[in-house]
Every structure is written in structure tokens, then in C-alpha cells.
Amino acid sequence: MLRIASENVLNRNNKFLPLIYNNIQKYSTEVNVPSQADVVVIGGGSLGCNTLYQLSKRGVNAVLLERAKITSGTTWHTGGLLWRLRPNDVEIQLLDSTTKLMQTLEAETGENPGYVNNGGLFISRTEERLKEYKRLHTIGHYFGIESHIIPASEAVKLHPLLNPKSFTFALYCPSDGCLDPSMLCNALIKGATKSGGKLIENCPVTNILTDSSTGVRKISGVETPHGTIKTKCVVNAAGAWSRNVAHMVGLEIPLAALKHAYVVTESIPEAKGTPNIRDHDASIYYRTQGDTMYVGGYEMNPYILKEVADDFQFGLYDLDFNIFGVHVEKASELTPIMQKIGLKSHICGPESFTPDHKPLLGEDPRLAGLYHACGMNSAGMMLGVGCAEQVAIWVTKGRPELHMFSYDIRRFTPAMRNDRAWVTETSQEAYAKNYSIVFPHDQPLAGRNHKIDVFHEALVANGAVMEQAQGWERPGFFIKESTAPVRGYDWYGFYDHVDNPDKRYEKQLEGDYTFDFSKHHDLIGEEALAARTNAALFDISYFCKMYLTGPDAQFAADWLFTAHTDRELEKVVYTCSLNKQGGAEGDMTVIGLNQGVGTLVGPILKGSGYYVVAGGASGYHTISHLRKEIEKKQFKAHVTDVTDKLGILSIQGPKSREILQSITECPITDEKLPFGMSDIITINGHVCRVVRLSFIGELGYELHIPVASCIPIYNKLVDAGRSFDMKYAGYRALYSLSCEKGYHLWNYDLRSSDNPVEANLGKFCRKEGSYLGKHHVDRLKSEGIKKRRVFLALKERIPLWGYETIWRDDSIVGFLRRAEYAYFLKSSVGIGFVSHPKGSNVTKNYLTSGQYEIEVMGKRYPAILHLESPFDPTNQRLLGHYEHQFQEQIHFED
Template identity: 35%
Template sequence: MQSKLPSHAEYVVIGGGIIGLSIAYHLTRLGHRDVLLLERDQLTCGTTWHAAGLVTQLRASENMAKLAQYTAGLFRELEELTGQHTGFRQCGSITVAATPERLEELKRGASMGRSFGLDVEIIDAAEARRRVPLLEVTDVLGAAWIPSDGKTNPVDTARAFAAGARQGGAKILERTPVMRVLVEKGKISGVQTAEGVVRADKVVICAGMWSRALAAELNWTVPLHAAEHFYVVTESMAGLSPDTPTVRDLDACFYAKEDAGKLLVGFFEPKGKPWGMEGIPREFSFDSLPDDFEHIEPHLADAMRRMPALENVGLQLSFNGPESFTPDNRFLLGPAPDISGLYVASGFNSCGIESSGGAGKVMAEWMSTGVPASDYWEMDVRRAMPFQRNRRYLRDRTGEAVGLLYALHWPHKSPETARKVRVSPLHDRLAAAGAKFGEAAGWERAQWFGAPESPANARATFARDDWFKASGAEHEATRSAVTLFDQTSFAHLLVQGRDALALLQRLSTNDVNVPVGRIVYTPWLNERGGMESDVTIARTGDEEFLVVTAAVQRIRDLAWLRTHAKGAGHVFVADVSSGYTCLSVMGPRSRELLMRVSPADFSDGAFPFATAREVEIGYGMALAFRMTFVGELGWELHVPTEQALGVYDGLIAAGGDLDLRHAGYVALNTLRLEAGYRDWGADVSDEDSPLEAGLGFTVAWNKAENFIGRAVLESQRGQVPRRRLVQLAAPRAAPLMFGTEPVWRNGSLVGYLRSAGFGHTLGCGVGMGYLRSEHGVTAEWLAKGSFEIEIAGERHAAIASLRAFYDSNRTRVKGECRKIDDLVAQELLTARAEG
């Protein structure tokens, strides 16, 4: 065996499940021949061998959908490409809805699917039964039909990837467990096996439920946890066609598919059973877990009601096997933040088979070029926070994560388990004031405020419910008076040293060489001109800068800084986030409130926009930024954490007669949408350039220093973009918009909304999305078009503009009183009157 183990490989893939095999296959398709895959026992022996093999394509984002669509397309031809039978059959899928809420979710999902180029049809109960005669549909209100979905044999499909990888020159070694991943000076150096060391240029961990522990040895957070997954297989059923569509009843928590003349029925129960907290045995191979029929019996009973034929057939098999789940039900793909050359592809939440082709292609391209081919931020492992490798946290969250796959995805919904991991010093004060908390990057953040005695996790719906009314009042108060936002979840990164300016100039499109006390908003680009992040940088000293970024971008942006700081001279980067609490005081009366609690001069002359000043406030000190994300006069107060309660109490005490009220993140979102402020991860990402995003004002073309991505921007400069972020409003639409809604121009699909909400000042739904035109997206093109936004299958007339609908000249930010932009005010008011 020793002679079979090479001393070096360009690429090492750890794990011989379908994901690792797909990556090896796709690496060879890119022309790489020095690829080594190491499997601890036998191929597919962990989770792949017992997967159900459903192939579905509807996903929550465009790029996730593309992964699934690519997989389904590849499965159609994989047997021909490799000579290995896969068992893939494109039989279609049906998801039934027996409640109005579920039907609306399906309709919204169908609209979203059309945005992503997927053929999704909403059918009635009779058509669902015609396609699947086994269904009982007396209570069914409708169903989603996707003809291109299907099923495959997981083991045979994995073998096809293995055959194709070997044909491309990859070496696959079974019974060769990786004991450790080796790192030297922040760079991957190889892997340690029981039979020796393999030096490697790049390594990817595809070890499924073993991945967390393997990464944790390197202090890297790859948050996933195994859970028991149950399914049953019936005895043979006469007349059951292999072309029977797969079935899902999400409210009944089950799926079903034809399997060699039998019916396989699986469950995603609301309260799952985490497994393996003390570690997964290395020798666990082709093993199952003890049966627990009592646990699944209620869901099997629901399946029998939906498919009565199950009552008259015996069960040949009741199976229980472990699968990996992540805290947010999203994949873990991409590079280690601080270890060059190390990657992961794990945590597929029972969607590994149907995502294997796309995930393999993405990771092969990412490893080959060093950058992802598209925006995969929501799956990027760098979203994970260090605390998320805590095993108790993962166990408790996984019990809920299993059921969340099939739960209704209400707007603003957050998990209920493993909460209060990261809390602001003001948490108890906010709770007493009626805060209804959601979770972001582990932070408890106020989404909106209601009656203190109302349930903390009151159900949000797609309708204008309590959350809508409460956040609407906060929105209006921000426009008319003054509100207080707790934004402690901001990440604060300190960059110091005599070469700090040079580093930030290299990373930033904007000019950071400003006087001490000035603030710069700037994108950070990758080499292809996409926005890796957008940050606020305050120059706090001659050789000191404070970078403020969003909570979810903390690890990503910190890694970006540290990576580029290597070899950049005398520069030091530190994460000082825990040292600050951020209170944002926003609204036309914000200046008046601050002058009551601070002797500082907050006038325009002394404290202009984009200025940072240390001010006395209450009994403490704060670094005050005159900035806004809501389109109103306002200040962010970055307060030392230990002084936060005193500053907060002082503001509350001073604001009573100013109509001061608390506000949460739902209002923050609707306010910024009206004002046209971009949100990284939603409206802008690492495949969007500032020019496409309407952020050309952030590019300092004349600064002497070069910046990453400049060459690409120079090639776009002066060109009419064929793809452009556009503001859209739907004045007559009653249904609410939440993002991903398709946008039509003159009857043709031209894009979809990246983000959306209800503009309470405008009185209608408002959003932003990239629209496409071969002739260029210009104001003239928008003016000549007739636009519609599709919401839950219905199209509604829309207005499109390159300028923000609310105060596009930013007069409110300057303390003036202009509101809705003149260009669109009359159209909106007319439409509202006619409606």
C-alpha cells in the first residue's frame, strides 16, 4: 500500500462520498491530472450510500438554483460521459399545499424559479392526482409541478464520478484515512495519513460529518452536526411506474419516490435527533443507527393519509442513518479564512446528491483559479463565526435544523434554538421595551418592537401582520422625528502602522488618504472587479484606521485584510469588535437629541457629513460618525462596551418629548430601500462591479495608488452597462414583496429583485434588482418600457428608475426637508390615487 501513496499531489481531496468524487471529476475536466482522492474506508461508505437520491432544482437564490440545475443537466449525460450507469430518471416532482400559507409560499417559489430560468407550474389538485394517482387530494389547494426534477441512484452516480475522475487521470485510494491536515506558516503543506505524508498544493475537506472535527484541529470553524434521518421502504406495489413523480408534502413532513417498484418515504420531522456529539467513529462505515419507529410514526400516519395505498402494503425496511446539517441550513463551501490553499465542501443538509454536480464544478473552479466563478456568499464557509464550532450549540440547533428544511419560510423568521449566544449590553433594556429579536451571525438583534408582554416569537406572515404595523411605525418615526437603533453587531477592524494607508489604498476603490476625522465609504474589489465587500473606514490617526463592516462579513473581511497585509510592510490588523457597542440615532430631530446629552457641536459647520469625532456623551465618551443607512440626518455612536448602558439610558431619558422611539432591523431595511442604499450580500456581491451597482461615485479614478480590480473597471468606464441595478416600485400591488420577484419589461423577463420591502413613506412596495438589456440599461430604456413585478404568480405594474425614489439628492441627510424625489413623486402619487 505504501507504494501506492504518492509523496506529492497538486490537489488532494479528502473524502470519497459523492461530493469529493464530483470535485475530483471536475478538476480533471479542467485539465488537472495530479489529483489524489483519499477515502478512509470505501467510496460512498459515510452518507452517500443511504441517501434517497432525489434530484430537485428550486432553491432560494439564483446561484444555488444554478448549482442544482447544472447537476440535473449533468446527470442526464453522466452515464454517456463515463460509461457508468447512474439510474437517473427525469420523472418530475410535485409539492402539494393543503393550507393557504403553504400555497402562497409555493406560488412565490414558482415565481422565483422562473426568475432563475426554471420551469415551475402551479397546478390544481385534480392535475396533481392525475400525475400521481396515489395522492389523496380532497384537502389540497394546489401544488407545484417541476417537470425537470427527478431521482438517481446515489451509489451508481458516485461511481460514475469516480470513473470519470480516473479516466481524467485522478488517483483514488480507498482505506487511506487522513489523520491530520498539515499547515506551515499559514499555508497548506499536505496531509498526514497512516501510511505517510502527502505534500499538497491545495486540499479540500469533503469528509461529511467528520469535517467539523478535522477543521477544528486547525482552529477553523466548519459548523455542522450529524442528525438521524429516517425513511421506510414498502414492499412491492403493483402498477407503480418508475416514472411516478417524486412527491413532497411539506406540512406533513414527508417525501416519497418510486424505488424499484416500491415506495420510499422519508421524513424531516420538526424535532430532529442530533447524533454523534462526542465524535463520529472513524470506523463508522456502511452503518445504520438504531430504529425509532415511535419517533416517525406520527409522520408516517400523515403520509398514509396523503397516500392511502400505504395503509395496505407492508414495510420491507425501516432505515435510520446520519446526515450532516448546518446551523442555517446552507452549504459550507470555499476557502479557510486564514490558511492559504485549504478548502471545504460539506454540510449539505440532505441535499448533497442533488447538489453534487454543481458543488463539484464550483469547488474545482474555485480551487483552480483561487476565486469563485459566481457569487456563492450564502454558501461561503467564511460566513461562519468562531463560536459555531461549539458542539453543544451545534447539537441544540441541529435538532431544529432538520425540520426547518420543510418549515414555512416566513419573512424575518429566525431559528428558536441555541439562541442568546451573542447579545448586546443593551439586550435586557431592549427586551423590556418590547424588542422582538431575530438572529444574525449569532447576534440577537431587534427586528421590531411591540408590546413587551406579547410573545417574543410571534408568527410573522406574508401579510400585513403585527410585524408590518410595528416596523411601519418605526419607519415613519425615523422620517418624522428620531429613532434609536442598536447596531452593536457591526464588526470593527483596526488597521494600524506606517503602511496602513498604503494597504487600504490598495484594497479600496475610494481615496482613503483623507484628514484624520474623516470617513470614507468604499467597496473592496477582487481582480475581476466584483465587490468583495463594502465598508466604512474612519481615519482615527495618522497611521490608524477603523474599518466598520456588517456582522456577517466579519470573518470574510478580516481574512481579506490579513491576507493582503502579508508582505505589505509595517501594518497590523486587529479585530476589536467586542470593544464597541453601536447606537444609531437617526431622524430629523437626531441633532436636537444629541445636543441634550453632549456638549459637542453637532452643527453642519462643526460636524459635517462623513466626519468622525470623539464626543462626550452622558458620563462617557463615544466615537460619533455622521453617517446614515436610512436616508435621514443621523449619527452612529460607537461607544466602549462598558459605557453602553449609561449612554443608552441618557438618550432615552432625554428623548421623551422628542417622540424618541426604538427601531429594529426590519425598519432599517425598508428605510434604506426607499433611499436606494445598497446592502452587500443582497444588492451587491463579489460578481457585481460598482459601475453595475450604481456606485461609480465611490471610485476615485484620479488617486495615484492602484487598487485591486481597477483594470476591469477601466474597461467598463464610459460604457453603457448591459446589466444595471435599478430601483423599482409597485404602486398598485397589494401583496408584499420580499425579494427574488421576477421583473418584466414589455412582456419579457429582464431580471428579478435582489431585495424588497414596503416603503411606508412611498406607500407601496419598493425594491432593487439587476435588469438586463443587450442595448444597455439607461434612463431612456427604462422610460420607454412598461414594467411589471411578478408576486406569487401575479404581475403588477411597476415603475423603474436609476435614481432612488426617496430623496435621491441626499438633502435629508444634510438636515434639509425634501422627501420623495421629484422624478417619481408624481407617478407614485397618481398611481396611489388611481389605486
């Protein structure tokens, strides 16, 4: 039976401690801190050791400070599982870095890193889970990861302890394995010290010094009981204690500490050499360790820690079997021997978790030189190498090599970071749903209504089913004759909370719990087709809105943006903003402003001024990027965020002009307001900015409205729209329409690792002058490209969701970054990047000469490749020319 021991007993008798001390101490420097270092890494766990190794290998003078002993926080007791397949390409590549290093680290250091390649099994109990595994299997093809979908009868041959009656299929990945935390950290430290890195144990950081003398707050050093180290760069790799590090400089980070546990079985001879197991449907995992098994899981009601004591080292908590017992019950069903065998010990310790179950990495936008490498969500061993590698590149080159937005600390706004109730709710739910199926349109229940716009109440009353995007509530789609408001989080009935009886919102979500077409498919189609054939109203207020002003605003715009912005005033310019490596850090529209009179939509300018609109989910990332580059160049310019002060209503479709003109005396004709222009107009006595622009490829207008005027203008517009049968439309329709038109969506088919030339945006990059990243744009225009963004359409009516592989003439050449159903074209469509299997340049002839297929859940379907979307290729609809509005559809079907 399970032995429950006190924390102190576990600490005294833990058999792993001598091994950890003996292996690590010999590489630790005596407590004699240097006076200066290029980088100081705080925290000697997996991320700290990996970061020291990666920095030292790049010639950086780096020091790792650990308050106690290496691995003594949470790393020493980690399960150490290493999986290869994940539901996104970036994470697969991060894991691949770990796998690759395990092949070479021992030869480099002479130390065995403790890697065991025993394979892995993902257990499937349901049809939808099997589809998810087929999707993993499919994206794995692109990265050359071997995997097999096998029936339960075959899985039992690989792992004889499994009960074949408890599941139907499994996904088997032979290259999965596990890691020994102390052995790996030992090897990493030895490798780092060979390259000049320094480890100093028993040396807590007591304060982080900053300097604001230049007007920008920067890291200047760290204080310890043994002396001060001058440095311009600190990496916060303190795990569950990372918030404490952030507090030293007056910052908060979105991280919560939770108890996480696993049990260790008595000896089971049949377990030797068996694969590790993930039973996602039961929310449990197994690690094979010699002739024993570690069994852990993610329960719905984990114990949430308010804090972890500073002196907590090599410590454990007592296991609460009232919480953990559900995992043993599930494990006893999957592996019946658990009903007979004893549990000889348990491991229950603190782990750090984040609101979206992704790490916190990168430079903090509010303090230059402070980098984060924490919040690993109990995956610090398997992701440690890849994440540390990217952080090291971040530190040395300014930006990571991979597209790391989903891991970048800048994805969280200051309001999100500072809201502890929000962080706790969302982190708990992310933990509880860690093994839930990742459906394309699933939505969280925790942390909702964190950020709502001025139209929220009115839209919900009219049937809006809201979705959450980086803390913002926005309409996903609209239901008829009912409402589905998002209620307060009920913690799934745990922690003495009463289960919320109002399940209307959850019932709507259930319609999307599928990899087939959603139950809301036709409803969303009605919204999309209304925008194509009549008129639809979108609330896009969550878009990021900012002003770029100041004496050097024009110089800043020239440097920050790839396109010409010094155009006629009120001209709308689509552009990208790049990083030093030429990757797209964002795309946005930029409007050069007339001198205003002091209103929100017409500010008084001192010099040039620009109104900039960018994507909402990445808004804080965009603002941080622009501000950072302005600081580097020391421009006398400012970026002012006005997102909360302005709402945006977008009316789109053939009837949009008639509807809008009916509520304003200001002319919006082609002569007065041609496509791509902006103006200040009055509606019912309220002043707003009208922008003739479309995110979907139709005649359309955006109204940028001061918050105080939003509801009056909304009411006027809705009243006018009734006689035209204008429909409400949400983001599900918006993204479908945008994809159908072939427009870019940053973080999907346009990333920080994509050059505009590769993304078919070279025409928005000016030839003359200088801008950030221009050298790499010019180089690719001259030398050619290795990948190219393309548009593909299926011939059969099969749903696409993204991450399906692209085949050309029987070779895998890419995968879909983004996919939707195109209601006007009547086809599933996707956008991805195609490369040459031999690494050659990708040319127009190469792209158009092959036969294409898209692999969906292991099966290949014929597809048509287009260099650009076939929908309205000459942009006649944007100009309001609808004489041949169905020509594209007929041509496509031929």
C-alpha cells in the same frame, strides 16, 4: 410489516454492495500514494467524487483519498432526489449544474449516471403553503424552469396513489428527478481519471501537516499509513466525519451528525413512473424507485449522534419507530395504499447537518489551503455537482463564480464554530424545520442569546422584539406596553425537556407567518416615519467594527478599497472592497484617524490608521477577506476586530441634532461637524466617537461608544429624547428606510458576483492608482455592462419580499434581490438587476424606455422603474435641509 434488522445483518445482506464494489473498484488506484499533489480531497462520497471530477477537468493534479470504499459513508444509501426549484437563486443555479451534467456525463464517460427524470410534486395543504409554491413558481420563470400550480384532481392524474382529500393544490415540476448514488459516483470517478485525477481507496488520512514559517499557517501535506503527500491544498469532503478532519489541524466546524431514515415499500405496480413527492406540510418525501417507493421525512426529535465511528462503512442503524412512526402515519394519509402494503426494509444512517441548513464550503479563514465541502444536510447528491463546481473554481481562481456567502464557512465566527451546545441546538432545529414554510421574517428559537450587546437588557425591557442575525441578537421592532423576551431553547418539548410555558416571543413571531403584510406592519411604519419626520433611536452595535493599522496601513487601504481613503483625517469614506474578479466582497465606511491618546475610540497610531465599519452579519467574512489580502501582499498592517468592545447608537431624523446637542457641550453644528465627518466628543464625562452619517437618508449621527460607557450615554440620550418624542426603532424599520432611500445592502442587492459598475457604485471607484479588482471595473466602464441595478415601485398596494420576477415589455429581464414597503413613499419597492433578454449591453435608454411589471405569485402588476430611488434624490435631508421634506412623496404619487 416493518422488518427491524441489526446493523450487522444489514451490512451482510445489503443487495447494493456488490454493485458498488464492482462499479467503483476498477477506477481505484492501488494503495500507492504519490509524493505530491496540487490538491488532496479527503472523503469519497458525493462531494469528494464531484470535487475530484471538477478539479481534474480543470487540469488540476488532484488525488481523492477514501479511508474505505467510495460511497461507503453515507452516500451509498442516500435518497438521491433532485429538485429544481428552491427559494433562492444561488441554490437554483447549483441544482441546475447537476441537471445539466446529467445530460452529458454518460456521453463523456460511457457510464450511465443513474439519472431518472420522473418529475416532482410539491403537495400543498394550506393557503400559505400555496403562496410559497407560487413564489417558487415565479422565480422559476426567470431561470426557465417549467412548473405548474395544479389542483389536487390534476395531481392525482400524475400520481394515482395520492388521496385528493388530503391536500388542495400541488406544484408540479416536470424536470425534477432522482439520482443513483453508486452509478453517479462511478461515472464521476471515470470522468476524473480520464482527466488525470486519482482515486485511492483504503487509504485513511491520519494527519494533516501545516507550516507557519512565513508567519501565516498553511497546509503543507497529509499523512497516511501508506506514505506522505506533499500538498498546499486539502479539501475536507468527509461528510459526517468532517469534524474529525478539522480536528487534525486543531479547528472546529459547525456540523452535527444526526440519524436520518427512510423506508422502502413492497412492490406497488401503480407506483411505476410516478413523480417524486414532497409533502412539506407533513414533513415527508417520496422517491419512486421502479415499482417501490422510498418514504422519508424530517421529524421534530431526530436522534443526535455524539460521533460516528471511524470504521463505520456501508453501515446502518436500527430504526426507532417511536421517532419515525409519525412519517408512516402521514404517508398513510396522503397515499392510503401505505395502510395495506408492507414495508420491506428501512435505511437509517448518519447524515451531517448545520445550524442554518446550508453547506459548509470554501477556504477556512484560519488555515490557508484548507477548503471545506461538507455539511450537506442530506442534499449531497442534488447539490453535489454545483457545490463541487464552485469549490473547484474557489481553489483555482481564488473565489467562486456565484455569490456563495450563505454557504461560505466564513459566515460563522470562531465563537459560533467552537460552541458545541449552540451548534447542536441550531442544527437540530434546522433539521426539524427543514420543510417549514420559509417566511421572510421567521426567526429560530434555538441558539438564541448566543451574542448580545450591552444595550440588550434595556431594549428588551422597553419592548424590543429581538431577531437573530448570524448569532447576534438585535432589535427587530418594538411593541408597546409589554415585553417579549427570548427564552432558553426548550427543544419543542422533546429529549426530556419541558415545553416552555412563556410563549410571548413566539406569539410575536406568529404575526409574521404570512406572505401578506405583517401584523406588525403599522407598528414598524410608526418607527420608520418617526425617523423621517422627527427622531428615532437605533441600536446598531452588531455592526462589524475594526481598526486597520500598521506602517503599511495606507498602502493596504489603497489596495483593499476602491475609493480614495487618503483624505482629510476624520473624513468618512464609503467604499467597496473587491475580489480579484472585480466582485464586491463587501461595502464599508472608512475613517482616517487623527493621532489618539490611547482610548478605544482614539488609539495611539504608529503610522496611518483607519477605523472601518461594515455589515454585522457578514462581519467575519469581511475581516477574513481583508486579512487574507493583507497576507497575500505581505503588507505590514493589521486588522483588529473591536466589534465586542464598542457599542453603536444611531439617532436619526430632523430632530436628531437638537437631541444630541442637548447632552454634549461639544458643538455638532454644520460648521463643526459637516456631513460625512467624525470627531471625538464627551457626553456626561464619557468619551465616544460621533460620526455624522445615515443608513436611511436623514440628518443623523452615530455614537461609537466604549462598552463601559454605553449605558450611561444611552440613559442620557433616552432621557433627552423624551421631550422630543423620540421613538425606539429596530432593524425592520431600518431596512425599510434604507431600501426606500435606495442604499445598498451587501448579500442582497450587492454581492460578490456584482461589479460596482453594475451596482451603480462606479463613482466610488477611483480612476487613478491600483486596487484589487480594478482591471474589471475599468473594463466594464469602457465596454459597458450586461446587468444594472435598478429601483422599482409598485403602483398597487401589494407586498413584495424579494425574488419576484421583473418584466420589461413582456420579457423577463431580472428578479428582485431585495424588497420592502416604503412608508414615506407609500409603496412597495424593490431593488434588482435588469439585463437584456438578448444578452446585449444594458444602457440608460434601454432601461428607461420600457414598460415594467413585477410578477408576484404568478400575477403581474405594473411598476415604475427608477435608475435611483426617487426619495430625496439630491440628498437634502442628509444635509439637514427639510424645507421641502414632502416634495418627493407628492411627486412620486403624481
